[in-house]
Amino acid sequence: MNRIYCSVVAAAILLVLAPVASGAQDSATPNLTDQRDPDFCGAGGAGCDPTDVQQWKAIGNRLADLSSADLSQYAYACAKHADWKKVCETDPVAVLKRLGIEGY
Structure with a gap:
């Protein structure tokens, strides 16, 4: 017992x-959901992207008509690969091709 x-x-x-x-x-x-709250970060959480990614998104928007998903891929790749800077500054489509994204 x-x-x-x-x-x-x-x-x-x-x-x-x-x-x-x-x-x-x-x-x-x-909690990543709290950090990506649309009221705090804006649509899709883009306002919470790192500063360098936001800068590359602005450059990509000026250079090409990319979908938001492809623009994000381009921006994160350019922020990560400093050695791609010249291509990132002139040809976002070439950056996307390096990532295996076709259709532009």
Whole structure:
């Protein structure tokens, strides 16, 4: 009987402490949904893109008529590959081809 009582008490303690521990973990972990909230970041979360990516998006918009998805791919690639700077500044379609994106 003592063994059953101990098991029930242990289970009760776990049931009480488990939600508290998981709640603490959730509050410590950044929530990407909150960071990409349209009220905070704008449509599609673009306002929360890093500054260099936003700058490449502006350049890409001036140089070519790209879909928003392709513009984002172009901007992130140019921000990541400093050695592509010359091509990024002149030919977004060439950058997209390097990424395997065709159709322009």
